[in-house]
Amino acid sequence: MAKGSETREVILKAALDxxxxxxxxxxxxxxxxxxxxxxxxxxxxxxNSKEKLQMMVIDYAAQNFTDNVFxxxxxxxxxxxxxxxxxxxxxxxxxxxxxxxxxxxxxxxEYDDRPGPVRDHIMGHQTTMLKSFEKAAKIAVLEGHxxxxxxxxxxxxxxxxxxxxxxxxxxxxxxxxxxVRHNDALESLILRSRKV
Amino acid sequence: MAKGSETREVILKAALDxxxxxxxxxxxxxxxxxxxxxxxxxxxxxxNSKEKLQMMVIDYAAQNFTDNVFxxxxxxxxxxxxxxxxxxxxxxxxxxxxxxxxxxxxxxxEYDDRPGPVRDHIMGHQTTMLKSFEKAAKIAVLEGHxxxxxxxxxxxxxxxxxxxxxxxxxxxxxxxxxxVRHNDALESLILRSRKV
Numbered sequence: 001m002a003k004g005s006e007t008r009e010v011i012l013k014a015a016l017d018x019x020x021x022x023x024x025x026x027x028x029x030x031x032x033x034x035x036x037x038x039x040x041x042x043x044x045x046x047x048n049s050k051e052k053l054q055m056m057v058i059d060y061a062a063q064n065f066t067d068n069v070f071x072x073x074x075x076x077x078x079x080x081x082x083x084x085x086x087x088x089x090x091x092x093x094x095x096x097x098x099x100x101x102x103x104x105x106x107x108x109x110e111y112d113d114r115p116g117p118v119r120d121h122i123m124g125h126q127t128t129m130l131k132s133f134e135k136a137a138k139i140a141v142l143e144g145h146x147x148x149x150x151x152x153x154x155x156x157x158x159x160x161x162x163x164x165x166x167x168x169x170x171x172x173x174x175x176x177x178x179x180v181r182h183n184d185a186l187e188s189l190i191l192r193s194r195k196v
Numbered sequence: 197m198a199k200g201s202e203t204r205e206v207i208l209k210a211a212l213d214x215x216x217x218x219x220x221x222x223x224x225x226x227x228x229x230x231x232x233x234x235x236x237x238x239x240x241x242x243x244n245s246k247e248k249l250q251m252m253v254i255d256y257a258a259q260n261f262t263d264n265v266f267x268x269x270x271x272x273x274x275x276x277x278x279x280x281x282x283x284x285x286x287x288x289x290x291x292x293x294x295x296x297x298x299x300x301x302x303x304x305x306e307y308d309d310r311p312g313p314v315r316d317h318i319m320g321h322q323t324t325m326l327k328s329f330e331k332a333a334k335i336a337v338l339e340g341h342x343x344x345x346x347x348x349x350x351x352x353x354x355x356x357x358x359x360x361x362x363x364x365x366x367x368x369x370x371x372x373x374x375x376v377r378h379n380d381a382l383e384s385l386i387l388r389s390r391k392v
Contacts, residue, residue: 020309099309101309106308109368112297112364112367113297157377158358158361161362167305169353172308172322173319182353184353185354
């Protein structure tokens, strides 16, 4: 039992690394089997179908995001410190854990026009994540850090947009100022949301 | 001569539509040939290689962007009206011309971890576009619309980040408020940049 779940972890880790670089759609069972030293049929035994594997890779990435971005941020004080921690942890997470950058950003743009269960699965996770950003802003209002009446949905839109911009500047453009640009934009967003 | 360039236009249009939906990497010469009613070898005669075709599709999209987004915006007054026109034209362009949304946004995230000439080609076009946004902000400073000392590179970062956010909200999440969120964020950016 323990061995089975360990094997699955090894497969999912390799699959996530692969798909963060080349996309979930390019995920090849054959190449993945080679990478983890298994037969194709042995690997298939764990997932049944490519689609199932793709969805499990997404769940695995989401769990990883929760463990490394949200959970440590929840240990910070409620309000602005927690919001800044989410951004900081996300920077570390997308840069260190994956050679191909944030797997969600990649998957979101890859699947926006590929209808089906994989797309719906990504959409569900992204919606949950955006609701968490919105909730973090609502808590900052309750704590008196942000002003009453702040549009927390718009806050979440800007917060995530800047992450997308950061991803494009740092990964496609290899812009050395990507982090500075992102921090400036985020600082301005926090400042504008503050209670005066 | 005229017929050759017309055929090429037909091929590029079909290729761009295909790749805005399923990605440039999935572009199949065979499927494309079927779509435009040509033989594979006839189609190859126009482009020589898949990589060449991919790069020409990017150039074709860039020309289309210039014609439909930048050129009509240049007819507007310098400064804020021109910046707002760029955003408005981009909305129309990405929504109307392509069933798969903005082909550049899709290509930028598809190729960020695929080194090679196609990636470099996309990177070149994206850098040029961001420089144009930066220049539009500089003109707004010169016109006295934006304050002196505005960081025009940060302006370009935010301007493009909001477009990326809009794309994700409207295409992946099918969020009906995508345009409202984008307009609110853009309005706030313009307001913050204004000369007081």
